[in-house]
Amino acid sequence: xxxxxxxxxxxxxxxGALVLLRCNYSSSVPPYLFWYVQYPNQGLQLLLKYTSxxxxxxxxxxxxxxxxxxxxxxxxxxxxxxxSDAAEYFxxxxxxxxxxxxxxxxxxxxxxxx
Amino acid sequence: GAxxxxxxxxxxxxxxxxxxxxxxxxxxxxxxxxxxxSLGQGPEFLIYFQGTGAADDSGLPNDxxxxxxxEGSVSTLKIQRTERGDSAVYLCASSAQLAGGIxxxxxxxxxxxxxx
Numbered sequence: 001x002x003x004x005x006x007x008x009x010x011x012x013x014x015x016g017a018l019v020l021l022r023c024n025y026s027s028s029v030p031p032y033l034f035w036y037v038q039y040p041n042q043g044l045q046l047l048l049k050y051t052s053x054x055x056x057x058x059x060x061x062x063x064x065x066x067x068x069x070x071x072x073x074x075x076x077x078x079x080x081x082x083x084s085d086a087a088e089y090f091x092x093x094x095x096x097x098x099x100x101x102x103x104x105x106x107x108x109x110x111x112x113x114x
Numbered sequence: 115g116a117x118x119x120x121x122x123x124x125x126x127x128x129x130x131x132x133x134x135x136x137x138x139x140x141x142x143x144x145x146x147x148x149x150x151x152s153l154g155q156g157p158e159f160l161i162y163f164q165g166t167g168a169a170d171d172s173g174l175p176n177d178x179x180x181x182x183x184x185e186g187s188v189s190t191l192k193i194q195r196t197e198r199g200d201s202a203v204y205l206c207a208s209s210a211q212l213a214g215g216i217x218x219x220x221x222x223x224x225x226x227x228x229x230x
Contacts, residue, residue: 009154036221043118044157044205044221090156100209101147101170102219104156 004033004091006105014113019063019078021108023091026072031093033074034102035065038088047089050074061085086112116140118222120206126228127196135191135225139208146189147219148181149205157205163189196229203227 007022025031032051036044048059055067061084065076074091088109092102119138127133139146145164149157159173163183171181178196183189193200203226207219 034218041223043223044207046218046220049218092156100145100217101159101162101173102149102157103159104149106154106156 003103004093004105006089006091006108008108009106010109010111012111012113013081015083016080019076019081019085019110021076021089021091021110023065023074023076023105024072025074025091025093027093033065033067034092034094035059035063035074035076036090036092036104038090038107040087044090047076081110081112083112083114086110118206118208118220120204120222120225122225123223124226124228126230128230129196129198131196131229133193133196133227135193135204135227137189137191137206137208137222139187139189139206140210140220141187143208143210143220144186145209145217145219146183147207147209148189148191149207151203151205151224153202160191193227196227198229201227201229 003026005024034049035047037047038044047063048057050057050067058064063078067074088107090107091105094102121136147162148160151157161171161181162169166186178194181191203224205224207221209217209219
């Protein structure tokens with residue numbers, strides 16, 4: 001079975017501070033990993049994805065994530081938080097040999113304090 | 115270009131009623147997915163179509179749930195004898211799925227279903 005665990009359902013950071021959202025995965029084969037963002041009353045929007053190319057993945061809006069196989073992690077970071085980053089963030093895992101459905105974590109709600 | 119659209123955006127129904135939720139995928143996308151997102155949870159997989167056929171329906175919770183995609187484009191998720199526990203946001207996603215690979219899924223805004 002495969003799954004993702006997002007540590008911390010709520011994270012608060014000050015504007016301009018580092019954003020770190022944690023995601024650990026469980027998969028018996030090399031996974032494909034994704035981060036999505038969901039703004040209030042909007043659909044999920046892709047931030048970035050890892051598909052076994054470079055382990056450091058850069059996404060939109062200044063976000064990036066690093067795939068660490070030894071730690072089974074794919075944490076999302078941003079050097080400097082903006083007020084507009086306040087949203088719900090979801091990590092997801094998939095693998096091609098079990099079909100293409102995504103398995104999502106429970107999400108992390110990011111609050112940015114002015 | 116147009117993204118994934120879902121109708122209606124909100125649906126309120128009474129327990130025991132039948133509902134249909136519609137998804138229009140991105141034009142040309144062969145793969146279509148349905149997920150359900152309950153309050154405070156991540157999306158949960160329901161069913162995946164490749165073309166007209168359901169490639170994986172292992173996420174459907176019971177036989178009250180059914181989905182079709184007769185022409186390989188628009189899909190309808192059907193729920194019979196709705197229960198209060200069916201209340202959730204139903205998300206649709208599509209991807210330009212190539213055989214043997216994983217492609218990005220593009221999500222619609224969802225349909226919020228409330229069963230009274």
